[in-house]
Amino acid sequence: MQKKEAIDNLINRLFSGDRLAAARIMTLIENQSRHGASILSKLHPKTGRSYRLGITGPPGAGKSSLVEKLALEARKSNFSVGIIAVDPSSPFSGGAFLGDRIRMQNVTQDSGVFMRSMATRGSLGGLARTTQEVADVLDAFGKDLIFIETVGVGQSELDVVNAVDTTVVVLVPESGGGIQAMKAGLMEIANIFAVNKSDRPGSMELASEVEEVLNLNPENKNWRVPVTRCSCLEGWGYEEIFKEILAHREQVISSGIFKEKRLLQAEEKIKELVKASFEEEIWGNLENRKTLKKMAGQISEGKLDPFTAAGKFISKIKFSAEKKGSE
Amino acid sequence: MERKISKLVLRKDTPQKNCGVFNRKIKVLVAKPGLDGHDRGAKVVARALRDAGMEIIYTGLHQTPEMIAEAAIQEDVDVVALSILSGAHMTIFPKVQALLKEKGAGHILISGGGIIPKEDMEELEKKGIGKLFGPGTSTEEIITYLKSNVNLQERV
Known part of the structure; x- marks a missing residue:
């Protein structure tokens, strides 16, 4: 109490x-x-007022540096800013080294910015399991723009798409050319591409190759995915990215995608919570765990196969709901 | 009840009820205040703490006490660990301590290390700073100290 x-x-x-x-x-x-x-x-x-931005890309592409620059731009336009930066947990020790603050020194001093590091804690989709909920907290805390920076991703850690309204994919000149851009996954989720480290050679080529691939079959007629170049080292290009973000935001809100996305998120959330409480209900019951053990034993002895076992198990599930209700 | 689940699958298989206990990690802010730029020691310690299952937030070099205190608040850490080799320890440790107290985070354990004379360590400890570690300390010693001095109860 x-x-x-x-x-x-x-x-x-x-x-x-x-x-x-x-x-x-x-x-x-x-x-x-x-x-x-x-x-x-x-x-x-x-909650429900904030606009969420995902920043994703391969490790070392400069996501944190870009988040800092974009957050500074956002502050210039008087948005209050929340930042969640996710870094991986060790699958061996469970520990984590969260180093995104190092790149964000210029914004973390600002009282209009709240920055939080998160470790993935075993989650594999590029975000932590509770990243969306922590973003909800920032939302309730009154932040207008929430940046969600993923771990450095490969081609298929794409959880961020469902969590945000605008996705910025950060690449570097060394990210590979047009063939990489043809591949499914990471390259499909961008609403905006940012070729960071464009002070290095090859950035123009990469940008035009990506653009070319995007032009092969534009999916959304209302939004042409821009490919921008920037250099956080030399300090240019991110004003344009921020402008593109605002333009995309405008489009997302006016086209109803913003609302639609929240509807989908709510649906997913309910499903997830129902699943979790079912699991808790089932595996929290001693009888069910005993049945599980018994069946596993039979499988290892070759008397049963997992598929038949699952079917049998479902018909035998014990619920303890009535007991809980009387407490 | 036997429940031998490896760390890899713990997250998936632990009933939610118990998560509050199992998912609690020791969070440590590792920072280098002031002007000295030698962060090898801080990195060695950060790495060792990571391997001991803690979550380390590394802020990098040239931090002011204000930056450190603010980061500690936002990240809601259990420990602030400072590495100081410049001789400014008698100023910086008390400053960080005062700022944390002022912001309502007096519960955070302040520890650290570097080139700090024994007398100074003792004086700082008298002021309520946690144990400080000098050159040659084994990382095991630091891990043991943190594990036994951080309260893993849920804070509200």
């Missing part, structure tokens, strides 16, 4: 702009505290 009051207090402090409270709530969400669900449902009425 006392804890409940403390949490309500935290939430009120967050609404009044307390950064420590916001950070603490993010920790609770990230750690999947059992208070997480009630916190998020209390924050929910205040």
Whole structure:
């Protein structure tokens, strides 16, 4: 009971702009505290206003540096900014080295910016499992623009697409030419391409090759994916990227994609929560775990196969819902 | 109840109820305040802590106490670890401590290391700074110290 009051207090402090409270709530969400669900449902009425930007690309492409520059541009236009930067957790030790702050020194001092690092903690899609929820916290905290920087991705870690409204794919001149641009995955999800490190040779060629591939069959008639060049080292090009972001935002909002996306996200979220609580219900039940053990034993003895076992299991599932209800 | 799940699959198979305990990681902000640019020691320690299963937020060089305190707040860390080789430890440690207290984060353990004379270490410890480590310290010692001095209870 006392804890409940403390949490309500935290939430009120967050609404009044307390950064420590916001950070603490993010920790609770990230750690999947059992208070997480009630916190998020209390924050929910205040969410849905922020616009979310995904910054993705291969490791070392300069995503963090670009986020810093874009955040500075956003601040010039008086947007309040939230940043979530995701870096990988070790699959061996579970530890993580989160180094995105190093590149963001010029914005993290600004009181209009809140920056949070997250470790993937075993999630494989380029984001952490709770990145969207932490973005919701930033949303409730009143941030207009939320940058979500993924881990350095390969060709197919694309979770970011579902989490954001505009996706910027950051490439470097060494990212390979037109054939790479033809491939499915990363190259398909960009609303805007940024060829960073364009102070190096080859940037023009890459940009025009990517553009060429995009022109082969433009998917969206309302939005022509721009291929921009920039250099965070020399400090140019990102004003244009930010302009493209604003243009895309305009289009996303006016075409109804913004709302549609939130509808889809809500649907996915409900599905995910239902799945999680079913799993908890099923595997939290001792009888079910015993059946599982027994069946696994039979499979290893060659008396049963996993497919038949799953079918049998489903017909035998025990629910403890009635018992819980009477408590 | 036997529940031997390797770290790799823990996230998927742990019922949500217990997640609050299992998903709690020790978070450490590793920072280099001031002007000295020698961060090899900080990196060695950061790497060792990572391998011990902690989450390290590395801020890089040339941090002011204000930057460090603000980063510690936003990241909600358990430990602020400072590496100081420049001799400014008697100024910087108390400054960071004061800023954290002022921002309501007095619970954060401040530790660190570098070239710091023994007397100064003792004086800082008297002021409420955590243990400081000098050259030659084994990373094991630091890991053990942090693991036994960070409260893993959920903070609200």
